[in-house]
Amino acid sequence: MTDPAQPSERYTEGMATRRAVLGDAHVDRASANATPFDQPFQTLITEAAWGTVWSGSQWTKRERSMVTIALLAALGQDEEVAMHVRATANTGATEEDIREALMHVAIYAGVPAANHAFKIAKQTLAGMRAENTEKEGVK
Structure with a gap:
């Protein structure tokens, strides 16, 4: 899993896709509400769901x-x-x-x-x- 301070390429692509699909306001709220407890989960879904699945080309x-x-x-x-x-x-x-x-x-x-x-x-x-x-x- 990626450290958000040093985002991976997949995280960066995932965040761009997440913003394109859900909108900046939603992603900004989710990011603002993240805590040390759930930040690893936010990183996981950004990389896996948004950076891999939603960013696929098929x-x-x-x-x-x-x-x-x-x-x-x-x-x-x-x-x-x-x-x-x-x-x-x-x-x-x-x-x-x-x-x-x-x-x-x-x-x-x-x-x-x-x-x-x-x-x-x-x-x-x-x-x-x-x-x-x-x-x-x-x-």
Whole structure:
């Protein structure tokens, strides 16, 4: 694992990808909330999840986004589902893509998991639309 004071190439690439997908505000909050206890975990996910998996060249960010949402929904990881639904603003995955991913969850992981994930996605998407309306009203 890398010392954040001396970041590895994989850490640097991971941080750039993490910021591109989740946005600077989210990553800045996660970084600011890191403590000596969980800093090694933050480094691990930056290198492994973001620097390896999300930075790979075989799938697009849109494809990774859909698969991630489906997996998180199947696992019942509500906060992570919402976070990755918000990230679709940066990955190019559409509402239709999210719906299709959750339809797969219904068949392969169960209707209750998909039903709950649809609820979370609907709430998150409505919040995103409201934020966009507010931003447009400010212009």
